[in-house]
Amino acid sequence: MVASRSLLLAHAILLILATQSVAAAQGSGEIRGRVVNAASRTPIGIATVEVMDSAGGVRAHASTDADGSFRIEGLLPARYRVRILALGYTPRVLPVEISVASPSVDLGSVALTASALVLQPLQVTGQKRDVELAPDRTTYVVRDMPTTRGGTALDVLRNVPAVDVDIDNIVSLRGNTGVVLQINGRPSPLKPAQLGNFLAQVPADMVDKVEVIPNPSARENPEGDAGIINIVLKQKADEGRSGGLTVGGGTTGHVDAGGNLGYERGPLSLFGSYGFLRDNRPRRDTIFRVNDYQSPLTYLEEAGLRTQIPLAHTLTGSVGYQLGEHDALSADADYSTRNEAETYSLLYRDLDSARTLSALSDRFTRGTNHEFNFEATLAYKHGFAAKGHKLSSELRVVRAQEGGPNGIIARDLALDGTPSDTSALERQTSWEHPDENSLRLDYVRPLSSVLRLEAGYRGSLQRFHTRLDTQVFDTAQAAWAPDSTRISDFTYRQVVHAAYGILDAQRGKFLLQGGIRVERATTQFHLLTTGATYANPYNSVFPSGLIAYNIDDTHQVKLSYSTRIRRPDDTDLLDPTAHYLDPLNISRGNPYLKPEYIRALELGLQRTADRLTLQLTPFFRHTVDAVRTIRTLDTAGVMTRTFANVSTSDAYGADVTIARSGGRLSGFAGASAFRQVSNASNLGPGLSAKTFGWTARTNASFRVSPTFDLQALLAYQAPITVEQGRVASRTRFTLAARKKLRNDQMSITLRVIDPFNTSRESSTTIDPRFYQVSDRRRVIRGLLLSVNWMFGRPRQHGRDDLIGNETPQ
Numbered sequence: 001m002v003a004s005r006s007l008l009l010a011h012a013i014l015l016i017l018a019t020q021s022v023a024a025a026q027g028s029g030e031i032r033g034r035v036v037n038a039a040s041r042t043p044i045g046i047a048t049v050e051v052m053d054s055a056g057g058v059r060a061h062a063s064t065d066a067d068g069s070f071r072i073e074g075l076l077p078a079r080y081r082v083r084i085l086a087l088g089y090t091p092r093v094l095p096v097e098i099s100v101a102s103p104s105v106d107l108g109s110v111a112l113t114a115s116a117l118v119l120q121p122l123q124v125t126g127q128k129r130d131v132e133l134a135p136d137r138t139t140y141v142v143r144d145m146p147t148t149r150g151g152t153a154l155d156v157l158r159n160v161p162a163v164d165v166d167i168d169n170i171v172s173l174r175g176n177t178g179v180v181l182q183i184n185g186r187p188s189p190l191k192p193a194q195l196g197n198f199l200a201q202v203p204a205d206m207v208d209k210v211e212v213i214p215n216p217s218a219r220e221n222p223e224g225d226a227g228i229i230n231i232v233l234k235q236k237a238d239e240g241r242s243g244g245l246t247v248g249g250g251t252t253g254h255v256d257a258g259g260n261l262g263y264e265r266g267p268l269s270l271f272g273s274y275g276f277l278r279d280n281r282p283r284r285d286t287i288f289r290v291n292d293y294q295s296p297l298t299y300l301e302e303a304g305l306r307t308q309i310p311l312a313h314t315l316t317g318s319v320g321y322q323l324g325e326h327d328a329l330s331a332d333a334d335y336s337t338r339n340e341a342e343t344y345s346l347l348y349r350d351l352d353s354a355r356t357l358s359a360l361s362d363r364f365t366r367g368t369n370h371e372f373n374f375e376a377t378l379a380y381k382h383g384f385a386a387k388g389h390k391l392s393s394e395l396r397v398v399r400a401q402e403g404g405p406n407g408i409i410a411r412d413l414a415l416d417g418t419p420s421d422t423s424a425l426e427r428q429t430s431w432e433h434p435d436e437n438s439l440r441l442d443y444v445r446p447l448s449s450v451l452r453l454e455a456g457y458r459g460s461l462q463r464f465h466t467r468l469d470t471q472v473f474d475t476a477q478a479a480w481a482p483d484s485t486r487i488s489d490f491t492y493r494q495v496v497h498a499a500y501g502i503l504d505a506q507r508g509k510f511l512l513q514g515g516i517r518v519e520r521a522t523t524q525f526h527l528l529t530t531g532a533t534y535a536n537p538y539n540s541v542f543p544s545g546l547i548a549y550n551i552d553d554t555h556q557v558k559l560s561y562s563t564r565i566r567r568p569d570d571t572d573l574l575d576p577t578a579h580y581l582d583p584l585n586i587s588r589g590n591p592y593l594k595p596e597y598i599r600a601l602e603l604g605l606q607r608t609a610d611r612l613t614l615q616l617t618p619f620f621r622h623t624v625d626a627v628r629t630i631r632t633l634d635t636a637g638v639m640t641r642t643f644a645n646v647s648t649s650d651a652y653g654a655d656v657t658i659a660r661s662g663g664r665l666s667g668f669a670g671a672s673a674f675r676q677v678s679n680a681s682n683l684g685p686g687l688s689a690k691t692f693g694w695t696a697r698t699n700a701s702f703r704v705s706p707t708f709d710l711q712a713l714l715a716y717q718a719p720i721t722v723e724q725g726r727v728a729s730r731t732r733f734t735l736a737a738r739k740k741l742r743n744d745q746m747s748i749t750l751r752v753i754d755p756f757n758t759s760r761e762s763s764t765t766i767d768p769r770f771y772q773v774s775d776r777r778r779v780i781r782g783l784l785l786s787v788n789w790m791f792g793r794p795r796q797h798g799r800d801d802l803i804g805n806e807t808p809q
Helices: 002-020 153-157 192-199
Strands: 029-037 048-052 058-063 069-075 078-085 092-098 104-112 122-125 130-133 138-141 163-165 171-173 180-183 207-213 228-233 240-250 255-265 268-278 283-291 298-322 327-351 357-383 390-413 424-446 451-474 479-482 488-507 510-527 532-550 555-566 579-582 585-587 596-609 612-633 639-660 665-679 689-705 708-717 720-722 725-727 730-741 746-753 760-767 770-778 782-792
Touching (some): 029 048, 029 078, 048 069, 058 069, 078 104, 092 104, 153 163, 153 192, 153 207, 171 192, 612 760
Parallel strands (some): 029 104, 585 639
Antiparallel strands (some): 029 069, 048 058, 048 078, 122 130, 130 138, 138 207, 163 171, 207 228, 240 255, 268 298, 283 298, 283 770, 298 327, 357 390, 390 424, 424 451, 451 488, 488 510, 510 532, 532 555, 555 596, 579 585, 612 639, 689 708, 689 720, 708 730, 720 725, 725 760, 730 746, 746 782, 760 770
């Protein structure tokens, strides 16, 4: 009944917003011209021409004809910027003013210079979504996406092709969770689950763009076998004073509020933001297990309800100062806290071979999880007199903490559900403190008009200290007593020194890049409770290469290679102490895990034509010592999860993305298909696996009028076979509508989240001793309404926009 009323309310609000939308007045102004090659004066066909208003929004869009000519009509009197882009050329921006007296502007022949050394990204711009395609990455500008408004950074990632976020906030790329998440180009010491929780408290309005780098060069951090996803937060102020406010709420108990304020005057730039988030999305878990090791066999049913109510605060700040024409100094700081009240109730039903109830018990956990994350960065940049010759350095400090107390009550129940004995009481406190200090130096120098050198150093010291204390109540002594089997105190220390060098060369339509990175890593894992120490020093070499070729102005082909590593530096992976998920489900780490080494080869084909962009990316990835999750069941019916290295794992497949920009309909459709073959014969028979998986996703926007638009996201992941079992398919669907007010300075957005209640994950584990089906469902179905207001004067064209990207008139 509540869901029906919610959907009726959604339809009513959509109808009201739609009926308030009016058609924009059409102007009579026009801009025309011809785009040519600066050297040969030959025409450039199918170049992209965009007319942008003072706020940077694209008001009109066209492509040049075969003779390089273009004409854009229907423009209102105003001042505009015309941006012209073509693959293999340096973009150019021209100021244009259309008035009543002069409604027609002829730009004449606009010459574009072939880009030297670096293939500039081609930017495909639609009404609400920007896509930049570069040789080594694809960038999605997401600052104006209705389906993320009022949500979090995780909602932003769910809208990016080939990226997925599961029910536990774990991010994957092409179905692989071994992806490294960076924030503003910097890797985080937080582990996947912690980082997912952190991103769940970052408002979507703080995210400017997302960069997907599936096959990074030697310049980038080599961590992660699936590549890098870089989340770029808004950290630049507009000229003068500017800012924005956002407030939202939803039927699930969601409340969010935030704001940002920026100031830029002369050499000084200041920016700050704040976000608040409260949510309540319970999760229901079920497990059905067949105990084949028993004769006659028995069954186990588990049903759980988890509630989590987070209260999160996020603060960001940045200051930049231009010391002179060639020097700049900047400092950034991010601080976030999250306090989460959590309860978890479990009911266990033991069944005999006839599936008749034979025993009943329950378990209830209540606790609070406290998190904080602090990151500070100091950076210096120096530009030498020669163009492209520069030096930059960065010092970074990260401090974080997660954990808190839990109280547990466990009872045996009579078959009718009444308690049959005295409750067993436990209390548990766990803390984890990940820290990192790092230094980065980068040097770039053009050696000639066609050759460039890049070199640099990365040094980092990572430490994390984890403590687990478990006590049980001794009824005979009427006192709490420690449980020595569930007490852990250990430290992990990792020191990495790395140096890299890259040569870029461009010859005609070819771009060649070769690089190498050498590393010395020293790791030490010390278990204080037993005195055991596990040390693992090792050296690594990471070569990379890229060949890109511009067939013409609309076609590009590229081939890239990289070697990467995935270090086992997570608490869950290493700590051999038993961590009780519940008495029948235990997790143990493996301190002897070796790092994974990944060799990746990727081919890229790209075509642009008018409003469409097509990108096809076949790939192959060979992994040595791949880390996999292994589950075992003992004779007491206790399931233990641990981790082990399998000999090799090969994955090959392809991604395809089609993006449409301009016009009333824009968006993208993407799909990824891959086959994975794992050789786990080193662990025993029956663990090797061959699987095929695919995902598909579309995000479409429809502009009903200049002030009203609709957007829909639909994502599907096909079922896939994994070691010891199978993961079921998943579907995600979100609808959004946005109404713009007050000359685009204010907007009202309504999101309909999971209208068909499909947010669930199901998996099957198959072993000679047992068969288990697990199902988890998070209750996220609901409506979310948010209001956004922006104020201040927008940036016209700052120094950072011009350097290396666009050439002004």
